[in-house]
Amino acid sequence: MNTSLTTKTALVTGAAGGLGKAVAKAFLHAGASVIITDINEPMLQTTYKELSELGPVHAIAGDLTSPQVTTNLIETAREQYSKLDILVNNAGIMDRFDPIGDIDMSFWDRILAVNLTAPARVTRAAVQEFLRESRPDGRTGGAILTVGSINGLRGGIAGAAYTTTKHALVGLTRNTAAHYARKGIRSNIIMPGLMETNIRTAYANGVNEGGKALAWKSVDVNPGQVDVDELAKLVVFACSDDAGYLNGAIISTDHGWQAI
Numbered sequence: 540m541n542t543s544l545t546t547k548t549a550l551v552t553g554a555a556g557g558l559g560k561a562v563a564k565a566f567l568h569a570g571a572s573v574i575i576t577d578i579n580e581p582m583l584q585t586t587y588k589e590l591s592e593l594g595p596v597h598a599i600a601g602d603l604t605s606p607q608v609t610t611n612l613i614e615t616a617r618e619q620y621s622k623l624d625i626l627v628n629n630a631g632i633m634d635r636f637d638p639i640g641d642i643d644m645s646f647w648d649r650i651l652a653v654n655l656t657a658p659a660r661v662t663r664a665a666v667q668e669f670l671r672e673s674r675p676d677g678r679t680g681g682a683i684l685t686v687g688s689i690n691g692l693r694g695g696i697a698g699a700a701y702t703t704t705k706h707a708l709v710g711l712t713r714n715t716a717a718h719y720a721r722k723g724i725r726s727n728i729i730m731p732g733l734m735e736t737n738i739r740t741a742y743a744n745g746v747n748e749g750g751k752a753l754a755w756k757s758v759d760v761n762p763g764q765v766d767v768d769e770l771a772k773l774v775v776f777a778c779s780d781d782a783g784y785l786n787g788a789i790i791s792t793d794h795g796w797q798a799i
């Protein structure tokens with residue numbers, strides 16, 4: 540299959556590296572115009588330079604927990620590319636395996652702000668943009684792909700905060716799918732297993748050893764790491780018109796790890 544997104548504009552959050560960068564690259568290869576955003580400005584600039592060789596791309600640095608950043612992103616889609624068609628809620632941070640009895644509540648607040656409230660805010664803004672009746676193509680609708688985690692289906696592979704946010708994203712995804720299906724908006728979630736990315740910088744200041752020990756019992760039976768470029772191809776397909784029937788889906792992308 541050769542998915543084409545030549546008329547589409549996609550917004551990818553957390554796109555300076557890891558899965559987000561791979562997704563942005565895959566969208567460009569499929570012909571889409573892409574807006575990338577990330578809190579890590581130097582890394583975003585490096586990625587921007589690399590991706591600019593592939594097609595139309597626009598970079599906006601910022602902390603997604605700031606409502607103003609969401610506003611800037613949607614306005615940029617409208618001003619630069621006249622509309623938004625696709626949102627990939629990818630930005631996320633890992634916790635340190637703390638169970639609820641051990642967690643520092645300010646850390647909890649930060650994880651929920653980045654992993655849950657920020658994607659909810661961007662999703663809200665994207666839905667409003669998708670439904671704008673004065674779009675140049677005269678069509679309404681759009682595709683939202685949220686990056687969950689195996690931790691949205693399992694209880695013991697991360698701490699309380701990360702696990703809670705990834706479970707909650709399933710609810711956000713399916714509620715959005717249910718409410719807007721008849722308006723041409725699709726909302727799906729992928730649940731990746733382990734990927735080799737920068738997310739483990741979260742452990743730089745140490746981890747909860749009990750939480751990590753429990754997680755590692757599951758890691759021991761993980762059949763394999765997920766390649767970000769391979770997964771990015773699935774994201775492109777799920778956001779394309781070829782997947783027009785795909786809505787409210789929770790897609791395990793973990794080599795069968797969750798099934799064990």
Ligand SMILES: NC(=O)c1ccc[n+]([C@@H]2O[C@H](COP(=O)([O-])OP(=O)(O)OC[C@H]3O[C@@H](n4cnc5c(N)ncnc54)[C@H](O)[C@@H]3O)[C@@H](O)[C@H]2O)c1
Binds near residue numbers: 604686689
């Ligand atoms: N790596 C894994 O093993 C794994 C497994 C399952 C799910 N995931 C999920 O995949 C997604 C992508 O993560 P990744 O593994 O590529 O890690 P990553 O750290 O390489 O990428 C995440 C990006 O999000 C950005 N980000 C973090 N906080 C932000 C904020 N407040 N505002 C804007 N940008 C912010 C980071 O700077 C980073 O570039 C995340 O949602 C993560 O939870 C990762």
